[in-house]
Amino acid sequence: VVGAKQEFIFEAYRLNVRATYKLIVDGKLVASNASASLGSLRFAFSNAQGPLAEPLNPVTRIHRVELRDSLDRLTLQGDFDLDGATAFPRAFEKEARLASTGDFKQAGGRATVRVESIREDLRRESLIVSAEGLISDVSYRIVVDQVTVEISTARFGFVRAHFTSDGSSGQLLPPPLRPVVKIKRLEVQDARTGQTVLAGNFPLNPM
Numbered sequence: 001v002v003g004a005k006q007e008f009i010f011e012a013y014r015l016n017v018r019a020t021y022k023l024i025v026d027g028k029l030v031a032s033n034a035s036a037s038l039g040s041l042r043f044a045f046s047n048a049q050g051p052l053a054e055p056l057n058p059v060t061r062i063h064r065v066e067l068r069d070s071l072d073r074l075t076l077q078g079d080f081d082l083d084g085a086t087a088f089p090r091a092f093e094k095e096a097r098l099a100s101t102g103d104f105k106q107a108g109g110r111a112t113v114r115v116e117s118i119r120e121d122l123r124r125e126s127l128i129v130s131a132e133g134l135i136s137d138v139s140y141r142i143v144v145d146q147v148t149v150e151i152s153t154a155r156f157g158f159v160r161a162h163f164t165s166d167g168s169s170g171q172l173l174p175p176p177l178r179p180v181v182k183i184k185r186l187e188v189q190d191a192r193t194g195q196t197v198l199a200g201n202f203p204l205n206p207m
Contacts (some may be wrong), residue, residue: 002186004047004056004203005046005047005048005202006046006047006052006056006057006058006059007044007045007046007047007059008025008043008044008045008046008052008056009042009043009044009045010023010041010042010043010044010064010065010067011040011042011043012036012040012041012042012067012075012076013040013085013194014037014039014040015040015075016036016066016069016093016118016194017035017037017038017039018032019030019036019038019069019070020034020035020036020069020070021022021035021036021067021068021069022034022044022067022068022069022074023040023065023066023067024066024067024068024189025055025056025061025064025065025066026055026063026064026124026178027055027063027064028055029042029056030045030055030056031060032045032052033063033070036038037140038106039052041067049158054111060092060160062080063079063080064077064079064080065077065079065080067076074130074156081121091114091116092113092114092115092181093115094110094112094113094143094181094203095111095113095114095201095202096110096111096112096185096186096200096201096202096203097110097171097200098111098129098131098186098188098198098199098200099198099199099200100133100197100198101196101197101198101199102196103205104133104134104135104185104197106133107131107132107133107134107157107197108131108132108133108198109129109130109131109132109188109200110130110131110184110200111125111127111128111130111200111202112126112127112128113125113128113163113180113181113202114126114128114180114181115179115180115181118166123165124164124166124168125164125165125171125179125180126162126163126164126165126169126173126180126200127144127149127161127162127163127174127180128160128161128162128163128175129142129150129153129160129161129162129186129188130158130159130160130162131158131159132157132158132159133157133196134154134157134158134159134188134197135154135157136154136155136157137153137154137155138153138154138190138191138192139151139152139153139154139191139198140152140153140154140159140188140189140190140191140197141187141189141190141191142159142161142187142188143161143187143188143189144177144183144185144186144187145183145184145185146200147174147176147177148178149161149163149172149174150163150171151191153207155200159188165178165180165190165195183202184201184202185200185201185202186199186200186201187199
């Protein structure tokens with residue numbers, strides 16, 4: 001998942017070149033009669049050209065994937081590691097473009113929220129913000145869903161902040177912003193005037 005774009009890609013190798021295969025996602029057929037050219041297969045699905053089929057939409061809820069041959073014999077299978085508490089996969093990312101809201105048309109930036117699986121029972125949540133084209137040596141507030149998380153001085157017109165749930169980045173993610181997958185809006189404000197200089201909305205989660 002990147003922004004509003006969803007993709008699901010399946011690849012398999014060392015298959016029987018004389019057999020045909022079908023792909024099953026959560027018990028539903030999504031592709032069939034596929035030949036394993038040179039012993040490999042690749043299926044790619046995306047919502048870039050239109051909505052995904054029901055078992056693939058949203059991709060964040062896919063649990064089990066199976067590859068079966070024409071005789072319905074199971075060839076490969078795998079389960080995605082989902083977090084039962086949030087129904088989100090242990091790896092997740094979405095991005096918001098930060099656009100100028102005032103006179104500084106040259107200003108811009110991006111914000112990224114990310115979830116990473118560190119080990120079986122631990123996830124790291126991150127919020128990364130970068131902005132450029134700001135006024136050098138002026139302080140700016142980073143406001144996330146109306147929560148001020150940082151006041152930074154623009155060095156050479158640039159501001160960057162990286163917050164993590166475990167503090168590994170040196171900047172701790174405020175508890176009110178967890179889980180990060182629920183963050184909706186981010187603003188960069190001039191700390192002197194309170195004026196919003198940059199703003200962006202995260203895409204809705206494909207749930």
